[in-house]
Amino acid sequence: xxxxxxxxxxxxxxxxxxxxxxxxxxxxxxxxxxxxxxxxxxxxxxxxxxxxxxxxxxxxxxxxxxxxxxxxxxxxxxxxxxxxxxxxxxxxxxxxxxxxxxxxxxxxxxxxxxxxxxxxxxxxxxxxxxxxxxxxxxxxxxxxxxxxxxxxxxxxxxxxxxxxxxxxxxxxxxxxxxxxxxxxxxxxxxxxxxxxxxxxxxxxxxxxxxxxxxxxxxxxxxxxxxxxxxxxxxxxxxxxxxxxxxxxxxxxxxxxxxxxxxxxxxxxxxxxxxxxxxxxxxxxxxxxxxxxxxxxxxxxxxxxxxxxxxxxxxxxxxxxxxxx
Numbered sequence: 001x002x003x004x005x006x007x008x009x010x011x012x013x014x015x016x017x018x019x020x021x022x023x024x025x026x027x028x029x030x031x032x033x034x035x036x037x038x039x040x041x042x043x044x045x046x047x048x049x050x051x052x053x054x055x056x057x058x059x060x061x062x063x064x065x066x067x068x069x070x071x072x073x074x075x076x077x078x079x080x081x082x083x084x085x086x087x088x089x090x091x092x093x094x095x096x097x098x099x100x101x102x103x104x105x106x107x108x109x110x111x112x113x114x115x116x117x118x119x120x121x122x123x124x125x126x127x128x129x130x131x132x133x134x135x136x137x138x139x140x141x142x143x144x145x146x147x148x149x150x151x152x153x154x155x156x157x158x159x160x161x162x163x164x165x166x167x168x169x170x171x172x173x174x175x176x177x178x179x180x181x182x183x184x185x186x187x188x189x190x191x192x193x194x195x196x197x198x199x200x201x202x203x204x205x206x207x208x209x210x211x212x213x214x215x216x217x218x219x220x221x222x223x224x225x226x227x228x229x230x231x232x233x234x235x236x237x238x239x240x241x242x243x244x245x246x247x248x249x250x251x252x253x254x255x256x257x258x259x260x261x262x263x264x265x266x267x268x269x270x271x272x273x274x275x276x277x278x279x280x281x282x283x284x285x286x287x288x289x290x291x292x293x294x295x296x297x298x299x300x301x302x303x304x305x306x307x308x309x310x311x312x313x314x315x316x317x318x319x320x321x322x323x324x
Contacts, residue, residue: 004046007314010307011054014063018050018071025072025119036100036112040079049074049179052201052315056183059308060193063186069123070132070182076120077136078175081143083113088147132182139178146170150235157256159236161245165206172212173205180204180312196299200312203296208319210289213237215324217273217282231269234259238288239281240272246279293320 008015026037050071057067085091086099087106101109124133150167153159159167180201184194216230217239230237236244236259244252255275258268276282296316303309 004318007311007318008051010058010311011051011063014054014058014067015047015050018054018068021068022050022072022075025076025123026116028115032108033112033115036104036108039100039103047075048315049078049175052176052179052312053183053186055308055312055315056180056197057187058183059303059306059312060184060189060197061187065127066129066132066186067183069127069129070136070186073120073124073129073132073136074175074179074182076116076123077140080113080116080120081140083109083116085147087113131185135178135182135185139174142170142174146172146174154234154236157234157236157259159241161238161241164236164238164241168206168209168213169202172209173202176205176208177201193303196302200296200299203292203299204316204319207289207292207296207316210238210285210292211320211322214239214282214285214289217276231259231272232264238285239276242284243276243279243281289320293317 023041026040028034028037053071053074054063054067057063057070083100087101087109091099091101099109100112104112120136121133124130124136146167146169149163150159150171153163153167177198178201181194181198184197189197213230216237231240240255244255247255255272258264258272261268293316297313300309300312300316
């Protein structure tokens with residue numbers, strides 16, 4: 001599995017320039033805002049989404065100012081949604097750091113999310129990047145619908161495999177698709193190419209989320225995510241959905257009763273993880289993840305070889321092989 005530093009090599013300078021530009025997009029005249037945005041910059045993750053924007057643009061043309069605008073818009077929108085998500089989920093941690101709502105409380109966290117959304121809108125309008133704004137706005141629309149669909153289904157715990165795929169396509173894959181679509185758009189790629197890259201992003205995003213969901217069933221602690229966390233939070237993901245559909249009516253009722261319990265013992269969670277493993281839920285989810293991965297690779301292989309394409313191929317492999 002390639003390291004991110006190797007994957008980033010073709011766009012190393014562009015990513016360095018982007019850090020400076022992205023910082024400037026969040027600058028304000030309000031001291032508290034600047035304190036919090038500096039905190040956001042210090043706690044940023046792998047920045048996979050800007051990487052996808054730049055690699056897609058480089059693969060289909062030239063990286064330019066429009067590409068930087070696209071990457072900044074997506075990163076602003078993404079950070080805003082994460083900030084709001086932490087409030088909704090009452091989460092005190094993000095990537096191993098305290099979340100904004102944990103440090104500055106919910107009201108300020110919501111306002112910070114609103115501010116970041118506004119900065120993204122203003123950036124697009126200032127540079128007349130209306131098509132890019134449309135692409136990212138559609139993704140945020142999908143993400144909101146996916147979140148609400150998940151909440152609706154979680155109440156009754158009646159999530160089918162079809163509904164699960166719809167949820168993760170909207171919640172996760174839509175934004176990844178927007179990254180590569182926006183990158184190709186910024187490089188003036190043809191409509192056929194833009195559509196193909198959007199499909200690539202959707203496949204990559206689906207594989208990414210299934211991999212994330214599989215982490216919940218790891219018991220060795222490598223991921224840093226508590227084992228069975230989704231189960232504790234009453235979230236049904238693909239491994240459990242697949243197994244549930246194989247069980248008798250009585251066994252299904254037992255699982256649903258356990259999931260609905262507010263407090264579950266460690267033994268109860270581990271027993272359910274073992275049940276999922278025994279009935280092939282983890283194997284099935286990995287197979288589905290591989291199918292999406294292979295579909296993504298097939299789409300990329302339609303295009304000429306380049307260092308940008310190689311890095312995108314490596315991102316696909318990294319997505320399904322990562323340890324966290």
